[in-house]
Amino acid sequence: MSLAQIQSLVLHLTVNPGLLDELEQQPELVGQRFGLTTEEVGFARQMSRPVLHSFQLQIANKRMGTRHREYVKRTTSLFEPKQRAQLMLEFLSKHEMRTNTWGQKIPDYLDFLSEKLTDSPYAAILQEIPAFEKWLYTCSLQAEPTGSSETAGYVLSATVQVHAFPFPAEELITGNLPMEFLVQRHGETGYVLGMWTGTQVDLFEIDNSYYELMTRCKEPLSMEELLAVAEEIRVRFQKDRTAQEMVQELLEMAILIPIGEVTA
Amino acid sequence: MARGVGVGFRPEFAGQSEQVLKHVDFLEYNQRRSLEMVRQDLTPYLGQIPVVIHSLNLSLGSVQPPPEHRLEAIKRTADLVDASWVSEHLSYCRHDDIEVDNFIALPYTDESIEIVSRHIINLKNLLGRPVIMENITHSFVWPDKQYSEAEFIKRVLEKADCGLLLDVTNLYLNSTTHGYDPYEFLQTIPADRVVQLHLAGHSEVDGQMVDSHVGGIDATVLGYTEWILKHTACDAMTIERDSEMSSFDDLLDDLQLCRELYTKYGKSPISK
Numbered sequence: 207m208s209l210a211q212i213q214s215l216v217l218h219l220t221v222n223p224g225l226l227d228e229l230e231q232q233p234e235l236v237g238q239r240f241g242l243t244t245e246e247v248g249f250a251r252q253m254s255r256p257v258l259h260s261f262q263l264q265i266a267n268k269r270m271g272t273r274h275r276e277y278v279k280r281t282t283s284l285f286e287p288k289q290r291a292q293l294m295l296e297f298l299s300k301h302e303m304r305t306n307t308w309g310q311k312i313p314d315y316l317d318f319l320s321e322k323l324t325d326s327p328y329a330a331i332l333q334e335i336p337a338f339e340k341w342l343y344t345c346s347l348q349a350e351p352t353g354s355s356e357t358a359g360y361v362l363s364a365t366v367q368v369h370a371f372p373f374p375a376e377e378l379i380t381g382n383l384p385m386e387f388l389v390q391r392h393g394e395t396g397y398v399l400g401m402w403t404g405t406q407v408d409l410f411e412i413d414n415s416y417y418e419l420m421t422r423c424k425e426p427l428s429m430e431e432l433l434a435v436a437e438e439i440r441v442r443f444q445k446d447r448t449a450q451e452m453v454q455e456l457l458e459m460a461i462l463i464p465i466g467e468v469t470a
Numbered sequence: 471m472a473r474g475v476g477v478g479f480r481p482e483f484a485g486q487s488e489q490v491l492k493h494v495d496f497l498e499y500n501q502r503r504s505l506e507m508v509r510q511d512l513t514p515y516l517g518q519i520p521v522v523i524h525s526l527n528l529s530l531g532s533v534q535p536p537p538e539h540r541l542e543a544i545k546r547t548a549d550l551v552d553a554s555w556v557s558e559h560l561s562y563c564r565h566d567d568i569e570v571d572n573f574i575a576l577p578y579t580d581e582s583i584e585i586v587s588r589h590i591i592n593l594k595n596l597l598g599r600p601v602i603m604e605n606i607t608h609s610f611v612w613p614d615k616q617y618s619e620a621e622f623i624k625r626v627l628e629k630a631d632c633g634l635l636l637d638v639t640n641l642y643l644n645s646t647t648h649g650y651d652p653y654e655f656l657q658t659i660p661a662d663r664v665v666q667l668h669l670a671g672h673s674e675v676d677g678q679m680v681d682s683h684v685g686g687i688d689a690t691v692l693g694y695t696e697w698i699l700k701h702t703a704c705d706a707m708t709i710e711r712d713s714e715m716s717s718f719d720d721l722l723d724d725l726q727l728c729r730e731l732y733t734k735y736g737k738s739p740i741s742k
Contacts, residue, residue: 213562
């Protein structure tokens with residue numbers, strides 16, 4: 207027996223469910239690839255398939271951890287628990303992770319799950335959820351500072367993103383998305399602000415006026431321009447707050463930040 | 471030297487050092503990457519109670535030796551806290567460029583004994599302190615084996631001349647899952663090699679028993695613990711808790727249970 211070959215095979219088996227199929231269908235080829243004797247291949251095939259699948263899922267879920275699960279929990283909740291496990295194994299077969307690379311694999315996983323929703327009669331509605339979580343994931347990426355550094359003014363912070371989705375924001379944020387709710391409430395626009403804290407994305411529900419104001423601040427505006435935009439929005443959306451109050455609130459929360467040399 | 475009733479240190483204990491020191495005889499500390507983090511976590515305890523280091527990622531059972539930087543990091547930590555001993559898992563989790571966070575049982579063979587013992591001895595020499603090895607919980611083992619799990623562990627302990635961190639919950643889960651007699655296991659392990667115990671609550675998920683480190687240590691586990699305290703040299707027990715815990719206070723019930731057992735069988739009671 208050669209421990210090195212066995213360790214290599216077992217570790218590959220724990221991260222690649224597809225290898226388990228290969229071992230069943232083409233044992234000689236797997237044996238050759240890992241330098242195993244016929245007897246050793248026989249021992250490998252004695253290992254319980256359900257137990258190894260369970261171990262593969264344990265590893266994948268542990269690696270994903272709470273941090274990355276936050277970016278997929280809404281989408282995975284659209285599937286039944288048994289289907290989730292099957293889908294995870296299928297994904298792992300296509301995306302072997304020799305080390306923990308969930309950080310980079312989240313968009314692929316969401317695309318993969320979105321594709322699996324295609325057959326649903328509500329596909330167009332359900333696929334909005336992986337789209338939301340892909341946006342959520344992008345909020346966690348280190349963004350380039352918004353706007354040109356040559357222009358001074360007030361601009362949306364690079365740690366903040368806003369987006370409009372065809373569902374009420376509160377449920378998107380909490381992740382409480384039963385099928386009935388998704389079908390009935392699809393089309394109600396929700397506005398969500400995602401703020402990267404350095405370790406996680408904090409989500410906030412915002413109203414249409416703040417959403418509009420923030421989308422207009424992707425390029426730097428002088429204070430005068432900013433107040434004029436806020437005033438135009440305030441009037442259009444018939445808000446009680448003054449333009450000054452709206453701007454002040456965003457500055458205090460560091461959602462809008464000054465760049466270059468600005469005068470208050 | 472660490473002895474008595476200890477707990478695995480967790481970040482949730484932050485700001486509760488007085489409470490911890492009141493109830494605990496020693497701390498078990500999971501190795502962290504930066505020495506600065508270690509200092510931050512342990513400053514209130516250093517010099518107050520003994521500390522032991524629990525390592526998670528050396529993979530001493532791998533054919534390939536542990537990475538130098540990890541060995542150096544654990545030495546720095548052990549030296550900083552003047553660890554009574556360093557523990558690691560009797561398993562492997564790495565080969566070439568594949569590494570997982572879960573522990574995999576070694577094949578119970580002479581070759582495994584040879585390799586893991588060599589790595590344990592090297593670690594002991596590097597640290598200049600005792601190293602003890604923990605029995606892991608496992609759902610599968612390489613089917614070609616020369617020894618039972620207990621016989622394999624015994625041979626490793628003797629060849630590497632090291633102690634055992636006996637995880638009693640793992641013993642309970644493994645003996646139930648794989649259908650062996652836990653007392654036969656305990657009688658196989660040399661009584662003078664059992665240095666420390668791990669105790670934790672477990673869960674059942676989809677019919678599988680999981681070492682989830684929740685609260686509420688099972689009565690069967692406590693029963694095995696009594697046997698161990700009565701029949702072995704073990705003088706240190708540790709509660710592991712990673713779930714359903716918001717602060718140190720959540721451990722008090724389990725600590726009380728362990729304290730009662732320790733007092734009943736303790737070789738040299740500790741006055742708190």
